[in-house]
Amino acid sequence: MSALTAQDLIGVIGAGAMGSGIVQVALNAGHRVVLYDAAPAAVERGIASIDTAYRRLLEKGKIDAATHGDRMARLSAGAQLADLAGARLVIEAIVENIDIKASVLAEVEALLPADAIIATNTSSLSVTAIAARLKRPAQVAGLHFFNPAPVLPLVEIISGKATAPAVADTLFATALAWKKVPVRCASTPGFIVNRVARPFYGEALRLLGDRAADVATLDAILRDCGGFRMGAFELMDLIGHDVNYAVTKSVYDAMYQDPRYKPSLLQKELVDAGWLGKKSGNGFYSYAPDAARPAPTLAQPAPAPTGILVTGTLGVTAPLLTLAQEAGLAVRHDAAPGPALWTVDGVTLALTDGRPATQRGLDAVFDLAGDYAKAATIAIALADQTPDGALAAVAGFFQALGKQVIVIDDVPGMVVMRTVAMLANEAADVVQQGIASARDCDLAMVNGVNYPRGPLAWADAIGPAVVHTVLLNLAAGYGEDRYRSAPLLARRALTGQPFHGAAA
Known part of the structure; x- marks a missing residue:
């Protein structure tokens, strides 16, 4: 060669x-x-x-x-x-x-x-x-x-x-x-980057349509919690909605209207209005010279909790325990089998598994972070009915760890978790179909669109079984084929075999 x-x-x-x-x-x-x-x-x-x-x-x-x-x-x-x-x-x-x-x-x-x-x-x-x-x-x-x-x-x-x-x-x-x-x-339609990246935009638009939070808040979660260089809405504004919408529609049509790639009516409205983003002066944000940049909605400061019990396997959330110990919080860890459950001053919370807190019978769930040790922001969602003081307990816990706290509606999968799960799922499908290797998928997304890590490396860090579970719960919650698991991801979830270092 x-x-x-x-x-x-x-x-x-x-x-x-x-x-x-x-x-x-x-x-x-x-x-x-x-x-x-x-x-x-x-x-x-x-x-x-x-x-x-x-x-x-x-x-x-x-x-x-x-x-x-x-x-x-x-x-x-x-x-x-x-x-x-x-x-x-x-x-x-x-x-x-x-x-x-x-x-x-x-x-x-x-x-x-x-x-x-x-x-x-x-x-x-x-x-x-x-x-x-x-x-x-x-x-x-x-x-x-x-x-x-x-x-x-x-x-x-x-x-x-x-x-x-x-x-x-x-x-x-x-x-x-x-x-x-x-x-x-x-x-293949979209090749690697333009195909695998579709969920980054699609899930943000879906969350906005479901009124999980406003544009600035969703962008802040992706950026300051997920570690993405830009939020989905500011990135779509930068690309241009005419271009971004056209690529989504092209991939959707080329894939015979697979619901995974379904375009958003919210974005179509912007295109129809001529609100194409930065180049036109209006998009999800205003780019007028005197326009104020909207700020995300943050939880009010709350006191640090007095008692924390963690039971179960911490997995990707292990840095939170270290941060709590370093912050001098009274925390006890019981390393029992199963996903970690946090009890903070009597309030129960866990990492999202794709189900809303209300459905899980918890008081709250929190979102995936790109790196819990470094993330400036953590997103949480409260169940529809929570005990008095639940917000203060959860917000106070994460604030004591040095994080800003954003509260969103109790939607399935939250923001970063469902986005990463869908990105990893799409990349797994690309590998499954022999379009590209796992290595090339991750290289493409890191070097082409500046993702903080490759989707399949991220799936390995979270655990393929966790990603698969999130998708199963999203599919059940929405009742849509959009969230079906790629066969390769389902197999990795069953065997525990990672995407990197494994035959793909």
């Missing part, structure tokens, strides 16, 4: 933000690059934007003048597709329309040598279908960069049905040489 060398010419079709970013990646690796666009003015703008990007690096001292000059000297504007004729690799980054892509690539294919590789940067279209319209489908693959391409490390290497293994190997090795993090996957 060998990478393309610096002597190999790279052709890029499409001079927009993505195409220009890919050009920079190839220039940084020492290649000569020809940039072509059907609109000559777009090529001029693209080259100007690349030059501006390098000048910024020059001003910051990250490159010197000689490097800037050398890179720009290796970039040339293509006036016509024929200018790509000597390319060893051509990457298209044009409009997401299969007819347009296939037409352009068929034209360029006729100009290239038989061993040249044609790569599409499509984020949603079938690589198999695009390749089938060309004469040499074995030489066609997906090379999906993430925007901004010079910054984000992930590249998905997508093999269509006819893609030659040597072609995928060359692209993989080349991406490594370009200092990217490549992952392999088969051509």
